[in-house]
Amino acid sequence: MALAPRTTRRTAPQDAGTPVAGSPATDAEVSLEPGVQRRTLLGFVLGGATLIAAAPMGAGLVEPAAADGIPSVPQPPEIYDLNDFLSHAGLATSLLIKIVINEDGTASFELPRAEVGQGITTSTAMIIAEELDLPLDRVKVTLAPARPELLLNQLTGGSNTTISTYTPIRVAATVARGALLEAASVLLGDTVDQLVTKAGGIIEAPDGRQVEYGELAVAAAARQDREVQVELGERRTERRVVGTPQNRVDALEAVTGRKQYATDLQVPNAWPTMVCRAPTLNGKPLAVRNLAAVRRLPGVTHVEMFDFGVAVRARTFGQCIDAVRAIEADWEDGPVAGEDDASILEGLRRAQLPLPALPSLPLLRTVNQDFTFYFRSNSAMDTNSAIADVRSDGAEIWSGLKSPVVAQEQIAAMLGLPVSSVRVNVVQSGGSFGRRLFFDGAREAAQISQRMGVPVKLMWHRADDARAGRAHPMCTSRIRAAHTLGNVVAFQQSHTSIETDFRHGLGEALTAFAADLPAGLGNLAFSETVFTLTQEMPYNFGAVLQTLTEADQRFNTGSMRNIFSPDVRAASELMVDRLASEMGRDPYEFRRAFSKNARVTAVLDKVARAGQWGREMEPGTAQGISIHKEYKGATACLVEVDCRPETVNRVVRDAVTGPRVTKVVFAVDAGLIINPTGLEAQMQGGINDGIALALTSSLHLQGGHFVEASWDNYFYTRQWNTPPEVEVHLMPSDSPQPGGAGEAGVAATFAAVACAVARATGEMPTHFPINHLEPLAFEPKPFVPPIPPSPTNGLRLTY
Amino acid sequence: MPTQTFQLNGERVSVDVEDDVRLLWVLRDLLGVTGPKYGCGINVCKACTSHINGRAFNPCAVPVGELSADDEVTTIEGLPATAGADLHPMQEAWLNRDVAQCGYCQPGQIMAAVALVRKVQREGRAISDADLDGIRNICRCGTYTRIREAIREGEAAM
Ligand code: FES
Ligand code: FES
Numbered sequence: 011m012a013l014a015p016r017t018t019r020r021t022a023p024q025d026a027g028t029p030v031a032g033s034p035a036t037d038a039e040v041s042l043e044p045g046v047q048r049r050t051l052l053g054f055v056l057g058g059a060t061l062i063a064a065a066p067m068g069a070g071l072v073e074p075a076a077a078d079g080i081p082s083v084p085q086p087p088e089i090y091d092l093n094d095f096l097s098h099a100g101l102a103t104s105l106l107i108k109i110v111i112n113e114d115g116t117a118s119f120e121l122p123r124a125e126v127g128q129g130i131t132t133s134t135a136m137i138i139a140e141e142l143d144l145p146l147d148r149v150k151v152t153l154a155p156a157r158p159e160l161l162l163n164q165l166t167g168g169s170n171t172t173i174s175t176y177t178p179i180r181v182a183a184t185v186a187r188g189a190l191l192e193a194a195s196v197l198l199g200d201t202v203d204q205l206v207t208k209a210g211g212i213i214e215a216p217d218g219r220q221v222e223y224g225e226l227a228v229a230a231a232a233r234q235d236r237e238v239q240v241e242l243g244e245r246r247t248e249r250r251v252v253g254t255p256q257n258r259v260d261a262l263e264a265v266t267g268r269k270q271y272a273t274d275l276q277v278p279n280a281w282p283t284m285v286c287r288a289p290t291l292n293g294k295p296l297a298v299r300n301l302a303a304v305r306r307l308p309g310v311t312h313v314e315m316f317d318f319g320v321a322v323r324a325r326t327f328g329q330c331i332d333a334v335r336a337i338e339a340d341w342e343d344g345p346v347a348g349e350d351d352a353s354i355l356e357g358l359r360r361a362q363l364p365l366p367a368l369p370s371l372p373l374l375r376t377v378n379q380d381f382t383f384y385f386r387s388n389s390a391m392d393t394n395s396a397i398a399d400v401r402s403d404g405a406e407i408w409s410g411l412k413s414p415v416v417a418q419e420q421i422a423a424m425l426g427l428p429v430s431s432v433r434v435n436v437v438q439s440g441g442s443f444g445r446r447l448f449f450d451g452a453r454e455a456a457q458i459s460q461r462m463g464v465p466v467k468l469m470w471h472r473a474d475d476a477r478a479g480r481a482h483p484m485c486t487s488r489i490r491a492a493h494t495l496g497n498v499v500a501f502q503q504s505h506t507s508i509e510t511d512f513r514h515g516l517g518e519a520l521t522a523f524a525a526d527l528p529a530g531l532g533n534l535a536f537s538e539t540v541f542t543l544t545q546e547m548p549y550n551f552g553a554v555l556q557t558l559t560e561a562d563q564r565f566n567t568g569s570m571r572n573i574f575s576p577d578v579r580a581a582s583e584l585m586v587d588r589l590a591s592e593m594g595r596d597p598y599e600f601r602r603a604f605s606k607n608a609r610v611t612a613v614l615d616k617v618a619r620a621g622q623w624g625r626e627m628e629p630g631t632a633q634g635i636s637i638h639k640e641y642k643g644a645t646a647c648l649v650e651v652d653c654r655p656e657t658v659n660r661v662v663r664d665a666v667t668g669p670r671v672t673k674v675v676f677a678v679d680a681g682l683i684i685n686p687t688g689l690e691a692q693m694q695g696g697i698n699d700g701i702a703l704a705l706t707s708s709l710h711l712q713g714g715h716f717v718e719a720s721w722d723n724y725f726y727t728r729q730w731n732t733p734p735e736v737e738v739h740l741m742p743s744d745s746p747q748p749g750g751a752g753e754a755g756v757a758a759t760f761a762a763v764a765c766a767v768a769r770a771t772g773e774m775p776t777h778f779p780i781n782h783l784e785p786l787a788f789e790p791k792p793f794v795p796p797i798p799p800s801p802t803n804g805l806r807l808t809y
Numbered sequence: 810m811p812t813q814t815f816q817l818n819g820e821r822v823s824v825d826v827e828d829d830v831r832l833l834w835v836l837r838d839l840l841g842v843t844g845p846k847y848g849c850g851i852n853v854c855k856a857c858t859s860h861i862n863g864r865a866f867n868p869c870a871v872p873v874g875e876l877s878a879d880d881e882v883t884t885i886e887g888l889p890a891t892a893g894a895d896l897h898p899m900q901e902a903w904l905n906r907d908v909a910q911c912g913y914c915q916p917g918q919i920m921a922a923v924a925l926v927r928k929v930q931r932e933g934r935a936i937s938d939a940d941l942d943g944i945r946n947i948c949r950c951g952t953y954t955r956i957r958e959a960i961r962e963g964e965a966a967m
Contacts, residue, residue: 129910257907264912265903265919266896267844267885274843282838308827326826326834331850391848391856391913391949440846440913441949472849662943664853687907691955695910698951721947722853730942732953800831801852804870808861809928 051177053185053238054106061111061193061230063186065178107175109138109182111190115211115224117142117183120154123175123412128752129688132258134179136684140251141183143207144223146259153436155414176684176748177242184240193230194221255687260438272395272409272437272451273469280397280465281311283458284330285319286337287474289793290714292566293344295320300338307333312462321458323466328800331471335795345564347714351484351782354508354562354711355382358486361561362506365490369553371499376492377588381581382777385508385709385716386482387724388570392440393475394451398458399465404431409452410439417449421456443699444569445480448511471797473719480568481709481716483508487581491551491589498589498604499552505541505578506559511567541574547582548639549604571699572753575640576760577778580704583636583761584774597765598623598635609741610637613646613677616739621648621675630654631672634766638758643680643749645693647700647758649673649733651766662730664722666706666787668780669767673735678754681745689751693738696755698727703756704763704775706731708782717790719798725787815876817842818887828874833857835873836884844885844916848947855946858917858924859884865924885916888923899923902963910950918946922960926967936964 056062110118121134135149142149187207194213195202198221208214211223263269288294294317298304304313304322309329314321322333346354368376396409405425411417411434418434425432439446455468470479485507492500541558558574590600598618605611614637617623623635630653637646650673660667674697683689706725709716718724760778768774777783791798813835814823824839833850836842836859845868848856852870859868860883868882876882888897896904899919909915921944929936941957948956 257904258909260912261904261907261909264909264915265885265900266889267916269912270843271846271913273837273847276841282834309830326830326838327847327850328830328834328838329827332829389949391846391854391911391947393847439911441911443949469847472851472854691907691910691952694954695951698953720849720851720853726947726949727951727953728947729944729953729957732951732957734938734957736954798851800850801870802872802875804832804852804867805861805875807852807870808864808866809924 050239050241051181053181053240054235055185055189055232055238056106056108056235057232058110059231060113060227061186061189062108062232063111063182063189064106064108065181065185066106107178107182109179109186111186111223111227111230113224113227115222115227116148116150117144117186117223118150118152119179121151121175122154128692129258129685131260132256132688133684134175135259136251136256137176137179138183141180142187142211142223143209144211145209146251146256148211151259153438155433155435176682180242181240184242185238188238188240189230189232190223190226193226197221197226197229252684253682253686256685257687269438271392271440272397273392273467275397275408275437275467277397277399277408277465277467280399280467281323281325282327282330283321283323283455283466283468284327284334284471285316285321285454285468285474286334286339287319287478287796288341288344289796290341290344290347291478291716292564293347294318294342296340296342298337298339300336304333304336307336312464313337314458314461316454316457316461318454321454321462321468323458323462323464327469331797331800334471334797335799337795344714346711349711349714351384351711354484355486357562358484358506358508361559362486362488363504363557363559365488365502365504366555368490368492368500371492371494374492374494374499375592376490377585377592378490379488379581379585379588379774379776381487381489381577381584383485383487383577384778384782385484385565385711386570386703386707387476387479387709387716387718388443388445388482388568389472389475389479389724390439390441390443390445393472394445394470394479395468396449396452396455397465397467398452398455400425400456400459403427404433405456405459406433406435407452407456408435408437409449409455410437410442410446411449411452412442412446413449417452421449421453424453425456425460443571444482444573448480448568450479472721473791473797476709476718476720476724477716477796478566480511480566482570482573483510483565483567485577487578489581489585491585493589493593496593497552498549501547501549501551501554501582501585503556503578503582504559505557505574506561507574508562508565508567509560510569510573545574545578546639548606548610548637548644549586549601550606551604571696571756575638575757576700576703579636579638579757580761580764580778584764584768587765587768588774596624601635601637605637607639607644609644609679610639610646613637613644613679613741616677616741617646617648617675620677620737620739621650621673623648628654630770632766632770634762634764634769636758636761636765638761640750640754640757642745642747643678643754645676645678645754645758647677647697647762648675649759649762649766651763651770653767653770664788665728665730666725666781667730668705669770670731671701671705671733671763671766673737674733674759675737675739676755676759677739677741678751679741679743679749680751680754681743681747681749683740683743684748686740689740690738692751693755694736696753697736697759698732699756700759700761701731701733701763702727703760703778704767705779706781708779710782710786712790715793717786719791723788723790811874813873813876814878816879816881818883819890821878826873829872832868832871832873832876832882836868836882842884842886846913846916848914848917853945854914854917855921856914856917858920858946860920860924863927865921885920888920897923898966899926899959899963902959902966905962906955906959908952908955908959910952914946914948914950915952918948918956921946922956922963923967926960926964930967936960
C-alpha cells in the first residue's frame with residue numbers, strides 16, 4: 011500500500027546574488043572541527059584486578075550547538091553533517107569505553123562496533139598502540155557483545171566508527187599511560203615527569219632502570235573508580251603508529267581459513283537450519299501440504315511454519331536445501347505481487363514533486379533531465395545468518411550485527427524474555443554494505459529456536475539473500491539547472507525514492523534527540539534528516555535546492571555502502587558535464603572554477619594531474635571526472651572507459667561484459683589518516699562498487715519478485731570488469747580528526763564512470779545500471795521451489 | 810547410512826552420511842572444517858574452492874559418494890603442508906599485499922589462485938591479464954586489485 015509521499019526540502023539561496031565562479035571557498039567545517047586546540051578531557055581509572063582506564067564515549071565532541079550557535083546557513087552538511095549527528099547522538103548518555111592492561115603486558119579493548127571488513131579492529135589497535143607505545147600485536151581488540159547502556163554508541167554506520175571513537179580511545183589510552191607512569195614512579199622511586207615510556211611497553215627511569223607494563227598492571231589497578239583529567243596535546247612525533255601502513259590484524263586468520271563467521275561457530279546442537287520462502291516477495295505460508303513427508307527426509311529433525319516461511323532443521327545444510335526444495339506449500343501473495351519495475355517506477359514518478367519556478371533573468375538557459383536508478387541488492391558474501399539458543403529462561407544469539415543493542419531489545423520483546431536474559435554476541439561478518447544494520451537472520455533464528463525448542467544455526471540460501479534480502483531502493487532524480495552569462499544561477503534536484511528502512515532502531519532512538527538539532531532539522535523524518543545531512547552540492551551554483559520524497563513501504567530496503575549519495579551525485583555530476591559543455595568549458599576546468607571548497611579542489615587537481623586529464627583517447631574510449639564531499643572529507647575520481655564494440659561485446663560465460671573501465675585514478679582527503687593501507691583498501695573496494703552501480707548490477711522486479719538468485723544473475727563487479735589499473739592517492743591532511751572511509755569510494759567512482767560513458771558514446775546515460783533495460787543476461791531460476799538444486803558435476807569442472 | 814572415506818589434508822577420514830550430501834556440508838557440518846565457505850551452493854561464487862588431487866574444484870557441487878578412498882582433498886587448512894611450510898607462498902603474498910577485507914571469500918580466492926598458477930606452469934607459461942580476468946571467484950568487498958597483485962607475487966614464489 012503505497013503511502014502518501016513525505017517530502018523534505020532545503021534551499022540554498024546564495025545570499026550574495028549570482029555567485030562568482032572560482033571565488034574562494036568558505037569552509038565552515040574547518041573552523042568548527044573539534045579537537046584542534048589542546049583540551050583538558052575527563053577520563054577514569056576504574057576499580058579492578060588490573061589497570062582499567064576508561065573514557066566517556068562522547069569525549070572530545072563539541073556539544074551540539076543551540077540553534078543560534080550554528081548559523082542556519084543553507085548547506086547543512088557543510089557545518090553539521092551525518093557524522094556529527096551520529097557522534098552527537100552518543101552524547102545523550104554518559105558511557106564508558108575501557109582499555110584494560112593485562113599482566114602479560116598486553117592491552118585489551120572491546121570495540122563497541124561491528125567489524126564487517128572495513129578494518130576498524132586494525133585502526134583501533136593502532137590508535138591504542140601509539141598512545142601506549144605498545145607493538146601492534148600486543149593490543150587485542152575484540153568486538154563487544156550487546157551493551158544496552160551504550161544505546162546509539164554501539165551502532166556501526168555512516169562510516170562513522172573512527173570519527174566517533176578516535177578521541178575517546180585516545181583519552182582512555184592517555185589515562186592508562188598516566189596510571190602506569192604513576193605506578194612506575196612508586197616502584198622506581200622517581201617522579202613521574204622523570205620517567206619515559208619506551209617502545210614495547212616499558213617505562214624507564216633516568217638511570218636506565220626499567221619496568222614493564224605487565225609488572226605494573228596490578229600495581230596500577232584502582233580499588234575504587236576515580237576521575238582523571240588528561241590533556242590531549244599534539245600527538246608525539248616519535249614512534250608513530252597512527253598514519254603508518256599496517257596490515258590488518260586479522261589477516262593471518264583470514265588467509266588460513268581460521269577466521270570465524272557466524273556459520274563457522276560450533277555451538278553444541280545448533281544444527282543447520284534453512285527457510286523455504288514464498289514465490290512472491292514477503293508472501294506468507296498458509297499451509298504445508300506434505301509436512302509429514304518432509305519431516306521424514308534424510309537428516310531432517312524439525313519442520314515448522316512461520317510467517318516468513320517454513321523452517322527446516324537438519325544434520326547438514328545440504329539436507330536442509332533438499333528439504334526446502336521438497337516442501338509443497340500454499341502461499342498468500344506478498345504485497346507487491348503482480349508488480350514489476352515499470353509499475354513501481356510509475357508510482358515513483360507520480361510521487362515526484364514539481365520543481366519550483368526559476369527566477370526570470372535575461373538570457374537564462376535551462377537544462378533538464380530525469381534519471382532512474384533501479385533496485386540493487388546489498389547482499390554480502392556471507393549471507394544472513396545467526397545462531398540462536400533459546401531456552402525458557404533465557405537466550406543466546408551469535409550474529410554479525412551492527413546494531414546489537416536494538417537487536418537484543420527487540421528479540422527479547424519478541425521472545426517474551428527480559429532484556430537481561432538475552433545475550434547477543436557480535437561475530438565478525440563477511441561483509442555488510444548496510445545489511446547488518448538489521449538483524450533479519452538473528453530475529454528469524456530466535457523465533458525458530460524458540461518454537462523448535464533446540465539451538466539452530468540459521469543460514470539464508472544465496473537465492474533468498476539476493477531475492478528477499480534487503481535492497482537499495484529504486485529511486486529517480488529530476489534535475490534542472492539554469493545558467494546565464496557564464497554562471498550557473500540555479501541547480502534543482504528532486505530525488506524520489508522507495509522508502510529506505512531505518513527501522514533498525516536508529517530512527518526511533520534518535521527521535522528525542524533530533525528535536526534539539528540546529529537549523530530546524532528536528533522536524534524531519536529520519537531518512538529526510540539523513541538526506542539533508544549528507545547531500546551537499548560542492549559547487550557555487552547559485553540557488554541550490556535538493557529535495558527528497560519517499561513513497562512505498564512494501565520492500566525490504568536498507569542502505570548499501572551509503573544511502574543517497576552515489577545516485578544523487580552521479581545524476582548531478584552528469585548534469586555538471588552537460589552544463590560545462592553548454593557553456594563551452596572543459597569538465598575539469600569547469601569543476602575547478604565552481605568548486606566551493608579547497609579540499610575538493612585539491613583532490614580534483616590531484617586526479618587530473620595524475621590521470622593526465624585531457625590526454626588523447628581512441629574513439630569509443632573516454633575519460634570521466636567527478637568530485638564528492640562527505641564523511642568530513644573529499645574525494646575525486648578520474649576513470650577511463652572503453653566502450654568500443656569489441657570490448658562491449660566480449661564474451662564471458664554466464665556473465666555480462668559491457669564497457670570496461672580500464673583505469674581509475676582516485677584521490678581521497680580523509681582528514682587524519684589512521685592506516686593508509688586500510689584506507690587505500692576501502693577506496694579500492696568502493697571503486698568496484700561504483701563501477702557495479704554504473705554498469706552492471708541491479709535487481710529486476712518481475713511478477714512480484716526479484717528474479718536475481720545467484721552471483722551469476724546479480725552482476726556485481728567481477729575480475730573481467732574490474733579495472734586492470736587502479737591508482738589511489740591519499741592526500742596529506744593537517745586535520746587533527748580522522749574522516750570516514752568505508753563508503754567514501756563509491757559516489758565519485760559511480761559518477762566518473764557515468765560521465766566517461768557519456769563522453770565515450772556521445773549519449774548521456776539516464777538510467778542505472780546502464781544495462782538494466784537490456785534483455786536479461788540469464789535464465790531466471792524458478793520461484794517454486796525457491797532455491798536451486800545443488801549441482802552434481804563438480805568433479806568434471808576441475809582445473 | 811553408508812560410510813564415506815577419503816583423504817583430507819593428508820589424513821584418511823571416514824564419516825557416516827548419505828552418498829548424495831555434497832562434500833561442502835560433509836566438510837563444514839560434519840567434520841568441522843570451515844575454511845571452505847558457502848556463498849551460493851551452486852558452483853558460481855567459488856567461495857568453497859578447494860583442491861582435489863591437486864586441482865581446483867568446488868565441493869558444493871560434488872556428492873560425497875563420488876569420492877574414492879584415495880582421493881586427496883585439500884582445503885585451505887591443508888594448503889601450507891603442500892608447500893611443506895607454515896604458510897603457502899600464495900598465502901604469504903596475500904599477507905604482503907594485505908588483500909583480505911572481510912576475508913570471507915579469501916580462502917577460496919587463494920585456493921583458486923594456487924590452482925591457476927599450477928595450471929599455467931603446466932602449460933609452460935606465466936599468468937596473463939586474460940588469466941586474471943577469467944577468475945570467477947567473486948569478492949563482494951571488491952579486493953580484486955590486490956588479488957591480482959598478490960597472484961603475481963605468489964606466482965613468482967611458486
Ligand atoms: S558455495 Fe561453492 S561455489 Fe559458491
Ligand atoms: S574480502 Fe569480503 S568478500 Fe572478499
